[in-house]
Amino acid sequence: MLRxxxxxxxxxxxxxxxxxxxxxxxxxxxxxxxxxxSVAQACAMSLLVFTGASQFSAVSVIGSGGTAAAAFGxxxxxxxxxxxxxxxxxxxxxxxxxSRLVAAQLTIDESTAMAVAQDDPxxxxxxxxxxxASVYVFWNTGTLVGALLGSAVxxxxxxLDAAFPAAFVTILFPLLRxxxxxxxxVTGAVVCLALIPFVPVGVPILCATxxxxxxxxxxxxxxxxxVVAA
Amino acid sequence: xxxxxxxxxxxTAYLFxxxxxxxxxxxxxPPPLARCLALIPAALLAAxxxxxxxxxxxxxxxxxxxxxVGAAALAAWRRVPLIGVIVIGAVVTAxxxxxx
Numbered sequence: 001m002l003r004x005x006x007x008x009x010x011x012x013x014x015x016x017x018x019x020x021x022x023x024x025x026x027x028x029x030x031x032x033x034x035x036x037x038s039v040a041q042a043c044a045m046s047l048l049v050f051t052g053a054s055q056f057s058a059v060s061v062i063g064s065g066g067t068a069a070a071a072f073g074x075x076x077x078x079x080x081x082x083x084x085x086x087x088x089x090x091x092x093x094x095x096x097x098x099s100r101l102v103a104a105q106l107t108i109d110e111s112t113a114m115a116v117a118q119d120d121p122x123x124x125x126x127x128x129x130x131x132x133a134s135v136y137v138f139w140n141t142g143t144l145v146g147a148l149l150g151s152a153v154x155x156x157x158x159x160l161d162a163a164f165p166a167a168f169v170t171i172l173f174p175l176l177r178x179x180x181x182x183x184x185x186v187t188g189a190v191v192c193l194a195l196i197p198f199v200p201v202g203v204p205i206l207c208a209t210x211x212x213x214x215x216x217x218x219x220x221x222x223x224x225x226x227v228v229a230a
Numbered sequence: 231x232x233x234x235x236x237x238x239x240x241x242t243a244y245l246f247x248x249x250x251x252x253x254x255x256x257x258x259x260p261p262p263l264a265r266c267l268a269l270i271p272a273a274l275l276a277a278x279x280x281x282x283x284x285x286x287x288x289x290x291x292x293x294x295x296x297x298x299v300g301a302a303a304l305a306a307w308r309r310v311p312l313i314g315v316i317v318i319g320a321v322v323t324a325x326x327x328x329x330x
Contacts, residue, residue, distance in 0.1 A: 013312060020316045037231040044233075048240035053278065058239060059231075064287075068235050072242075079243040081274055086250025087259075088267040093251065100255075104247040109278070113271045159323030162295045165282040166302035166319025172275045173306045181272040188273030189280045196285045205281060211273030215265035 010123050011130050014114050017167065018134025021052070021110060022142035024163045027155035028055055029146020035063030039147040046143035050136065051108050052164070054078040057201060074201050081206065085112040092124045106132025113171040180214050187211035294330060298323025 025046065032042035037059065045055050054075040061071035086107045092115060093103050111132040118124045146153075155161060176182045188208035195204035259267070283299040284290055302319030310318070 016312045020313055023316070032231075035231065041231055041233065041236055044236050045240070048236070049243045051243050054239070054243060058235075060287075062231055068232065072235065072239060075239055076242050076246075079239075079246050081246075081270075082243065083246035083250035084267070084270050086247055086252070086255055088270050090251050090255025091259075091264075093255075097252070100252045101248065104251045105244060107247045107251050109271075109275065113275060116268065116271050156327065157324065159294070159298055159320035159325075159327065161282070162298035162302070162319045162323035163316050165279045165295070165299045166316050167312065168275050168279045168282075169299060169303045169319075170306040170312045170315045172272070172279060173303075175272045175275070181269055184269040185272040185276035189276040192277035193280050193284060193290065196281065196290055197288055201287060205274065205277050208273050208277030209270065211276075212266040212269040215267075215269045216262050218262075219265075 007123065007126060010114075010118060010127050014127055014130040015134045017110055017114060017131055017171070018136075018138045020163065020167050021135045022138025024052070024160065024167070025139045025142025026146035026149070026153075027160040027163070028052065028059070029143040030149060030153050030155050031056065031063065031146075032059045032143075033147050033150045035059040037062075037147075039144075042147040043140065043144055046140045049075075049079075050105060050139065051079050051082055052139070053109070053205075061201070070200075074203075077203060077206050081109075081209070082107050084209065085109070088112060089115060089128060092121060093128065103128070103132070106136060108132070108135065109168070110135050110171070113168075113175075117171065117174045180219070183214045184211035187214070294323045294326035297326045 028046065029042050032045065032055070033039065037045070045058075049055055057078055058071045058075040061074055062068070086104060089103075089107055089112055093100060106128070111128045114131040115124045115128040118127050172185065176185055188211035191210055192204040192208040195207055199207075279299065283295050284292065298319045301322040302315045305315045305318045
């Protein structure tokens with residue numbers, strides 16, 4: 001498998017992404033502890049919740065004095081998108097129930113995005129598992145480091161708050177080569193920005209899902225770059 | 231932060247994941263639905279990028295992050311490897327913030 005240069009390239013990109021996310025996890029560990037979580041709680045969140053946007057949203061609401069219910073609501077809304085990623089990934093992850101229950105925990109933005117960016121089933125599966133596993137390892141290591149550093153570090157001073165969107169931009173670019181995904185992305189971005197001032201934190205992201213409706217019409221035959229059903 | 235909060239959030243997050251991938255996921259989906267699902271990462275990632283770049287809580291803001299993520303986007307477009315893009319994004323943001 002590793003003799004396939006394309007596979008090596010895919011695995012390299014997936015591990016790199018995991019490492020980058022790990023750097024970002026340091027920022028999560030720092031934020032969690034400064035929001036009042038213990039080191040053990042910060043680590044438990046990364047091990048068990050394992051979906052960065054929800055974790056960040058939860059500690060930021062609690063840190064700014066919000067109630068546990070408000071923190072839970074926003075985090076749960078953000079976590080719901082992993083269910084939708086699961087639907088998208090399911091055709092590529094056939095296997096025993098046990099392996100699917102493990103895959104479920106690894107179904108997050110990064111693993112799904114890296115998988116759908118590949119052209120064939122074998123690379124998709126590999127991208128999913130390698131990204132999921134490497135993000136899991138680096139995310140938890142980074143959280144521990146950040147939680148131990150605690151308030152000694154200001155993540156904003158090092159621009160760590162821009163690391164997450166910067167990583168996502170890189171994942172997003174290959175998806176924008178085709179017309180239909182490009183429309184979905186632009187719509188998602190515009191809807192999200194337009195709603196931010198008016199609805200609770202976390203909800204605009206979920207509403208951005210409306211962009212997927214561009215997938216409804218059957219791709220016309222002359223549209224050579226039309227999206228192919230997964 | 232209470233342990234109950236941590237465990238309830240963990241349970242909820244895992245429930246969503248299992249619901250999509252294992253419970254519903256086994257069915258063969260109608261093609262229009264499958265086409266829509268394939269577009270989810272594009273729509274959501276774009277939304278997350280603009281949210282993390284241009285908002286702070288419920289406020290729309292234009293700050294150092296816009297420069298950083300803009301530089302990162304340019305780097306990604308020029309096919310700079312991921313780790314480089316992230317470093318560029320963070321460094322440009324940090325420098326812009328320090329100057330401002």
